[in-house]
């Protein structure tokens with residue numbers, strides 16, 4: 001995992017005040033191609049994780065803290081997890 005990415009992720013975790021269960025973090029290129037259509041592939045550069053978060057209130061808090069942090073530019077929300085990617089200015093917040 002990218003060191004700067006992990007620092008930002010820890011800052012969000014500290015701000016939330018609760019732990020995260022990470023479903024998926026670093027993926028090698030071959031594995032990423034099997035499980036994702038996303039060729040931007042920040043899971044393959046150690047700059048993205050999928051955090052399992054089934055509690056809707058905690059999921060919102062995680063989303064809010066991740067946006068406030070300003071580091072994560074590629075955020076995607078599903079019913080059971082949130083993808084946090086470093087992204088770039090062309091990405092944004094989306095819903096699966």
Ligand SMILES: [Zn+2]
Nearest residue numbers: 048049050083
């Ligand atoms: Zn992801």
